[in-house]
Amino acid sequence: MIDWKTKEKIVKKVLYIFALSSIIFLTGIVIVLFNEGLPIFKEIGIFDFIFGKEWYPTYDPPSFGILPLLLASVVVTLGAMIISIPIGVSSAIFISYILPKRFKIIVKPLIELLAGVPSVIYGLFGMKILGPFLRESFGLPTGLTALTASIMLGIMALPTIVSLAEDAITSVPKSFRDASLALGGTKWETISRIIVPTATSGIVTAIILGIGRAIGETMTVLMVAGGAAMIPKSILKPVRPMTASIAAEMGEAPVGSAHYHALFGIAIILFVITLFFNILADIASERFKKKVVGK
Amino acid sequence: MNEKLSARNFKQKLFFSIFAFALLVALGALALIIYFIFSKGIGVVNWEFISQMPRNGMSEGGIFPALLGSFYLVVGAISIAAPLGVFAAIYLTEYAKKGRGVRLIRIGINNLAGVPSVVFGLFGLAVFVKYLGFGVSIISGAITLAIVILPTIIRASEEALMAVPDEYRRASFALGATRWQTVKKVVLPAAMPGILTGCILGVGRVAGETAPIIFTAATFFSMRLPGSIFDEVMALPYHIYALVTAGTNPYKQVPLAYGTAVVLLALVLLINLVAIVLRIRYDKMMKR
Numbered sequence: 001m002i003d004w005k006t007k008e009k010i011v012k013k014v015l016y017i018f019a020l021s022s023i024i025f026l027t028g029i030v031i032v033l034f035n036e037g038l039p040i041f042k043e044i045g046i047f048d049f050i051f052g053k054e055w056y057p058t059y060d061p062p063s064f065g066i067l068p069l070l071l072a073s074v075v076v077t078l079g080a081m082i083i084s085i086p087i088g089v090s091s092a093i094f095i096s097y098i099l100p101k102r103f104k105i106i107v108k109p110l111i112e113l114l115a116g117v118p119s120v121i122y123g124l125f126g127m128k129i130l131g132p133f134l135r136e137s138f139g140l141p142t143g144l145t146a147l148t149a150s151i152m153l154g155i156m157a158l159p160t161i162v163s164l165a166e167d168a169i170t171s172v173p174k175s176f177r178d179a180s181l182a183l184g185g186t187k188w189e190t191i192s193r194i195i196v197p198t199a200t201s202g203i204v205t206a207i208i209l210g211i212g213r214a215i216g217e218t219m220t221v222l223m224v225a226g227g228a229a230m231i232p233k234s235i236l237k238p239v240r241p242m243t244a245s246i247a248a249e250m251g252e253a254p255v256g257s258a259h260y261h262a263l264f265g266i267a268i269i270l271f272v273i274t275l276f277f278n279i280l281a282d283i284a285s286e287r288f289k290k291k292v293v294g295k
Numbered sequence: 296m297n298e299k300l301s302a303r304n305f306k307q308k309l310f311f312s313i314f315a316f317a318l319l320v321a322l323g324a325l326a327l328i329i330y331f332i333f334s335k336g337i338g339v340v341n342w343e344f345i346s347q348m349p350r351n352g353m354s355e356g357g358i359f360p361a362l363l364g365s366f367y368l369v370v371g372a373i374s375i376a377a378p379l380g381v382f383a384a385i386y387l388t389e390y391a392k393k394g395r396g397v398r399l400i401r402i403g404i405n406n407l408a409g410v411p412s413v414v415f416g417l418f419g420l421a422v423f424v425k426y427l428g429f430g431v432s433i434i435s436g437a438i439t440l441a442i443v444i445l446p447t448i449i450r451a452s453e454e455a456l457m458a459v460p461d462e463y464r465r466a467s468f469a470l471g472a473t474r475w476q477t478v479k480k481v482v483l484p485a486a487m488p489g490i491l492t493g494c495i496l497g498v499g500r501v502a503g504e505t506a507p508i509i510f511t512a513a514t515f516f517s518m519r520l521p522g523s524i525f526d527e528v529m530a531l532p533y534h535i536y537a538l539v540t541a542g543t544n545p546y547k548q549v550p551l552a553y554g555t556a557v558v559l560l561a562l563v564l565l566i567n568l569v570a571i572v573l574r575i576r577y578d579k580m581m582k583r
Binding site: 004007008011012014015016018019020021022023025026028029032033035036086087088090091093094095098099107109110111112113114116117118119120121122123124125127128129155158159162186187188189192209212213215216217218219222223243246247250251255263264267270271274275277278279281282 | 303304306307310311313314315317318320321322324325328329331332379382383385386387390391399400402403404405406407408409410411412413414415416417418420421422425442445446449473474475496499500502503504505506509510532533535536539540549552553556559560563564566567568571575
């Protein structure tokens with residue numbers, strides 16, 4: 001029998017290793033991405049890779065410029081945010097302070113439930129129902145466009161943004177609200193001048209996380225955006241965002257080929273962008289915690 | 296505050312109406328999508344659709360292998376991620392001292408949660424499929440999916456552990472229990488419903504994820520059921536994608552895709568519903 005002190009020490013060490021698992025996986029992902037993606041940066045130069053205007057990976061000679069894919073991601077994500085930020089934040093404000101409690105206890109879980117709808121379902125809807133609808137409405141050659149992808153991603157981001165923003169707004173201390181109402185402010189004045197300004201950094205966290213998710217979303221854009229790797233000239237044209245390119249082309253790129261490395265190169269760019277947004281969200285959420293707790 | 300009270304009240308009504316409208320739009324859009332999927336697919340779903348093999352080059356028959364494949368992937372992923380996540384959460388809440396180390400681990404968890412799902416797929420492809428030589432298989436897909444849901448499970452478990460009142464721990468220490476005994480016999484049982492909720496949410500997420508399994512586990516068509524964990528499998532979400540994008544007979548295959556979508560959607564919503572109901576009941580219990 002080992003004595004309890006040694007046993008405690010062993011348990012603590014083992015648990016510590018488990019706790020490190022996330023960091024280990026994250027480091028693993030970074031190592032793999034750079035290991036497989038750096039060759040393409042060396043071959044054609046990081047500048048030409050990011051700002052090259054032509055993505056013809058299977059031509060002879062191939063050309064690996066990801067600007068059309070990068071811009072497609074930016075356009076689709078921007079479009080999604082234009083839809084989901086105003087609707088999402090307004091809904092969150094409505095649920096948190098205006099909706100009577102007996103409805104709130106139904107609506108809040110309902111939104112959480114909808115957050116679980118798999119992305120491939122949105123993809124199917126966008127491809128077979130929204131796409132054809134937009135094609136007929138605008139008289140387009142194809143209904144699978146940047147606009148279609150934006151609308152689907154926008155709707156898809158709603159549950160996340162509503163849920164997180166609502167949490168932020170609700171966590172503003174009650175005393176803030178009571179003080180404002182006691183001074184004779186109306187409910188709307190209290191919300192617009194006291195509660196929302198206090199919750200701003202929390203709402204911003206929700207929005208940033210929403211953006212990060214929209215950029216990284218794969219299945220919906222793969223099925224809905226149309227897939228043309230050209231610099232988007234109009235939102236009614238088909239585009240091919242970065243995630244869609246990776247998912248669509250990985251199957252046909254021979255392991256170790258320049259195309260294979262280029263797809264990992266895209267993943268590096270994607271990873272760096274989402275990392276940036278995550279860190280931003282982290283900073284905003286720290287700021288929010290300080291403000292609400294009042295330290 | 297020079298405005299008249301009536302003007303202020305009007306402003307309030309105006310803005311409240313706008314917000315109410317926004318909520319209706321949000322819920323309406325989501326409801327519309329679910330309604331369309333169900334109305335187009337429910338006619339296809341019957342017992343044969345669920346229990347039979349696909350026939351005639353995927354243009355007829357059922358989705359049994361996809362259902363089974365998804366089940367294997369979910370079970371595999373959760374049995375890897377659950378112990379890993381729960382033990383990690385135990386360390387973070389019960390053992391770690393606040394400081395730079397814990398902050399770093401937290402940053403790791405947050406950033407892992409934000410990695411795009413297709414990047415997990417690439418990682419799985421490079422490491423499990425190629426480097427470790429597992430091939431496109433259940434095991435490659437399950438490990439990849441486990442990494443995808445690890446942050447969700449850690450966070451949910453952490454919340455559940457932190458919700459256990461400190462009196463429980465002190466009472467246990469006062470009786471002479473060690474920290475590990477306290478965790479094992481007092482804290483963990485009290486936090487179990489919360490941890491379970493997190494795991495169920497993880498199951499729902501895994502069942503619907505497509506991008507991480509495209510290159511690691513999924514196949515469009517297989518004539519037989521998987522015989523071992525090193526076989527590739529069909530899976531519900533990938534089946535939907537494959538039917539509408541790679542199908543050769545859209546006239547027959549698109550309705551099958553809707554049917555599969557109904558099955559997947561019903562499963563995922565049911566799983567999430569169970570988790571949410573469980574959590575609401577558990578919250579009430581802890582507040583008492």
